[in-house]
Amino acid sequence: MNDEKFFAWLDGELGPAEAAEMEARVAADPQLQRLAEQHRAFGAELKGVFDPVAEAAVPEHLAAMVRPSAQVIDFAAAKRVRSMPALAQWAAMAATLAIGVFAGTQVPRGTDAPVQVQGGKLYAAASLNQALDTALASAPAGGVRIGLTYRDQAGEICRSFTAAAASGLACRNGGRWQMKGLFAAPEGQASDYRMAAGMDPNLAALVGSTMTGEPFDAAQEKAARDKGWR
C-alpha cells in the first residue's frame, strides 16, 4: 500500500487513470474505506476549527493597514425591502448597482432575496447561492445560468452568472460567494432573450480585469465544485 498515493487520491490530486485505479482498490478494501472516512472526517473537523477565523471580522488595526484605496460602499444605509417578487428584486437590486459602486439603498433582505448584506459585504443568497454552489455551466439551475469559472489574482474561485434580470460576478470569500458586480439587463430586454445572449460588456470587463490564467474547462469546474470551491 502506497500511503502517499492513497492520500493523493483522497485529496483529488491523482490523474484520472490513477484515481480510477485507487478508487477501485479502496472500494474493494473495507480497511481503506474506513481510513478514507476517518481522514475525510478529520479534514472537515480541521477546517471547522480554523474556518471561523476566516469568517470573523478582521481586527481593525490590521484592516486599517490595507484600507482599500476606494472605499465607496456604505451598506449601513441599506434598508429592508420585504417580499418582492423575484424578478422585481433582481431588477431593483441591479438598478442600484454598478461596477463595484454600490450606492444602493434598496438591497432586499427578505429570505428569498438573491443577495444579502453582512458585515458591509454583499453575498449571494437563496437560489443564487444555491446555483453558484452546485450548478455547472452546462446545466442552469433555479433560473441562474453559470458562465465562466476561474481564479482571480487572490487565488479565489470566481463565477459569472446570468439570471432573469441581471448578470454578475461572485467570488469565494470566507467560504461564501461574495458579489463583485451585478449588472441590470438593458431596459425592455426579455429575460429569455438575455439568457441566450452574450455577456454584458460591463461584466465582461470585470471578468477580464480579475481573471488569472485560463477559465476552467468542464472537468476543472466539476472538480472545483467537488472540492467545495477551495
Add this chain to the structure above:
Amino acid sequence: MNQLSPFEDQLASLLPRLRRFAHALSRDPVDADDLTQATIERALRSKAQWEPGTRLDSWAYRIMRNLWIDTARSRSRKSAHEAPEEEGLNVGEDPREAIDAAVDLKRVMTAMERLPDEQREVVALILVEGFGYREVSEMLGLPIGTVSSRLVRGRTALLAMVGER
C-alpha cells in the same frame, strides 16, 4: 469591489485567509495577529517584488510562512518556560471563541501544536487553506514528493493524536 483591484485591495481581501493560516501556524491568537501584522508590513514594503498577473495569495502566504520560521525558534525557546496552554484560547477577541465545540477545538489545536513545523505548515496549507500539492511545492520551494510525504506524516500523526470516534 474595485474593478481596478490595486495591490492593497487584493491584499485586504486576503486578510481573513491569512489570519486563518496564521492561527494554524502559531496556535496562540495574539501571536497569530502579530504574525499577520508583520506579514502585511512586509508585503506592503515588498510590493514592487510582486509580479502582477501572478497569484498574490501564494506570494503573501510565502511571506507569512518565512516570517513564522524566522520567529518560531526564538519564540518556542522563550515560551517553553512561560505559562502557555489553554488560557490563551479564551483571551481577547479570538474569533474562535464563538465555536460550540470548544473541546474539539482544544484537542485539535493541541495536536497541531505538537506537529513538527515542517509538517504543520503543509497540513495547514493543504487541508485548511485548500492549496494543491503543486501550489504548495512551488510556494515552499520543495519537491512535490516532499510535500506529499510531509502531509501524510502530519495528517496521520494528527489523527492518531486526536483519536478516532
